[in-house]
Amino acid sequence: MVTTAASLLEYALLGLILQGPASGYDLRKLFASTPMGTFSDSPGAIYPALRRLARRGWIAAGAAARGGRRRRLFSATAAGRRALGDWIGLDPTRDDVVRNWDALMLRLAFMTGNAPPARVTAFLAALELELLRYVAELEAFLAASGGALTGSGRLAFESGLAGYKAQALWLRRALAPSRKTRRAS
Amino acid sequence: MVTTAASLLEYALLGLILQGPASGYDLRKLFASTPMGTFSDSPGAIYPALRRLARRGWIAAGAAARGGRRRRLFSATAAGRRALGDWIGLDPTRDDVVRNWDALMLRLAFMTGNAPPARVTAFLAALELELLRYVAELEAFLAASGGALTGSGRLAFESGLAGYKAQALWLRRALAPSRKTRRAS
DNA sequence: TCCTCCATGTAAAAGGTTACATGATTTG
DNA sequence: CAAATCATGTAACCTTTTACATGGAGGA
Numbered sequence: 001m002v003t004t005a006a007s008l009l010e011y012a013l014l015g016l017i018l019q020g021p022a023s024g025y026d027l028r029k030l031f032a033s034t035p036m037g038t039f040s041d042s043p044g045a046i047y048p049a050l051r052r053l054a055r056r057g058w059i060a061a062g063a064a065a066r067g068g069r070r071r072r073l074f075s076a077t078a079a080g081r082r083a084l085g086d087w088i089g090l091d092p093t094r095d096d097v098v099r100n101w102d103a104l105m106l107r108l109a110f111m112t113g114n115a116p117p118a119r120v121t122a123f124l125a126a127l128e129l130e131l132l133r134y135v136a137e138l139e140a141f142l143a144a145s146g147g148a149l150t151g152s153g154r155l156a157f158e159s160g161l162a163g164y165k166a167q168a169l170w171l172r173r174a175l176a177p178s179r180k181t182r183r184a185s
Numbered sequence: 186m187v188t189t190a191a192s193l194l195e196y197a198l199l200g201l202i203l204q205g206p207a208s209g210y211d212l213r214k215l216f217a218s219t220p221m222g223t224f225s226d227s228p229g230a231i232y233p234a235l236r237r238l239a240r241r242g243w244i245a246a247g248a249a250a251r252g253g254r255r256r257r258l259f260s261a262t263a264a265g266r267r268a269l270g271d272w273i274g275l276d277p278t279r280d281d282v283v284r285n286w287d288a289l290m291l292r293l294a295f296m297t298g299n300a301p302p303a304r305v306t307a308f309l310a311a312l313e314l315e316l317l318r319y320v321a322e323l324e325a326f327l328a329a330s331g332g333a334l335t336g337s338g339r340l341a342f343e344s345g346l347a348g349y350k351a352q353a354l355w356l357r358r359a360l361a362p363s364r365k366t367r368r369a370s
Numbered sequence: 371t372c373c374t375c376c377a378t379g380t381a382a383a384a385g386g387t388t389a390c391a392t393g394a395t396t397t398g
Numbered sequence: 399c400a401a402a403t404c405a406t407g408t409a410a411c412c413t414t415t416t417a418c419a420t421g422g423a424g425g426a
Binding site: 038108124 | 345
């Protein structure tokens with residue numbers, strides 16, 4: 001069964017709710033006060049997204065009434081857990097690397113606890129492959145037509161390249177333990 | 186006069202057209218075959234965006250008919266040049282760093298040729314300030330509640346941090362020449 | 371009581387994605 | 399001539415942004 005994909009915000013909300021029931025307001029605060037701040041904390045995005053998740057049957061609202069204050073606590077359903085698992089199971093593509101890096105990192109962030117531990121290293125290894133391929137592409141571009149880059153244009157390009165290379169280094173470090181294990185075994 | 190902001194895609198198109206007249210197809214090919222590939226090359230995005238730019242008076246379509254093939258060549262207007270200059274003149278904010286890094290790099294890329302050379306170093310210096318501030322925030326978060334980060338969650342966080350640190354390093358390198366000059370003067 | 375924060379929502383507008391449509395022109 | 403490519407577009411759908419709206423709870 002292939003469930004149609006949800007938006008990145010929806011997956012972010014689903015993943016957070018899977019770590020424990022939460023209200024829309026809780027989630028907004030989370031986005032406003034943690035490194036998850038890359039997501040918008042605007043109610044006009046979050047409440048409709050929660051409703052969509054509920055309509056899909058991935059989360060469900062429980063009656064709260066704790067303390068008397070009006071609050072809608074959402075919990076994840078079994079279908080929700082499965083949906084996140086499916087999403088996490090997607091392999092990184094070139095397009096992910098170029099245009100959806102955020103989605104890759106969100107999938108990674110939610111892996112522990114929602115997928116078998118081996119999934120993490122498999123994901124990282126596949127990501128390293130795609131990333132190194134793309135870095136090679138960028139360097140080929142630089143070699144071929146880098147001379148045409150003007151002053152600040154070149155700077156911007158170098159910023160991008162430096163960013164991708166830093167991720168490659170991070171990946172090598174993150175994969176080092178598992179590689180050592182494999183070599184030793 | 187404050188012109189209302191345009192979308193990032195619109196600024197990308199405007200900046201490219203400022204470097205020389207281009208058709209929608211030219212721009213699509215550019216997005217499909219260069220590191221500008223972070224932008225979508227879908228006609229459903231580009232052609233409407235070009236029409237919006239034309240309606241604003243930032244670009245204008247010239248009759249082409251070169252070779253007989255049907256092509257609409259767009260050229261930038263004086264108003265377009267001014268609009269891009271205004272946009273480039275915006276200083277980097279925290280929000281830019283956290284959620285609009287792409288826009289920052291696009292502004293930087295278009296600076297040479299569309300703004301006085303001093304603008305580049307001023308921009309980079311302001312960016313360095315915001316970036317270092319944000320990196321400090323992230324490290325404070327790690328120190329305060331980093332223990333709560335689960336396995337793969339921690340990895341994702343570290344990836345982000347590594348990325349920002351790499352940009353900080355890139356910025357220091359990019360600013361090194363101008364700092365040396367200032368020290369010497 | 372007044373103000374602030376908690377908490378949830380709605381409505382309009384705009385932009386992008388996806389998919390489809392259409393013709394002209396090279397190229398094999 | 400057929401197929402691929404050039405070149406431009408349109409329409410439906412979905413999500414996000416922005417701004418506004420509402421009402422209860424708690425503190426000064």
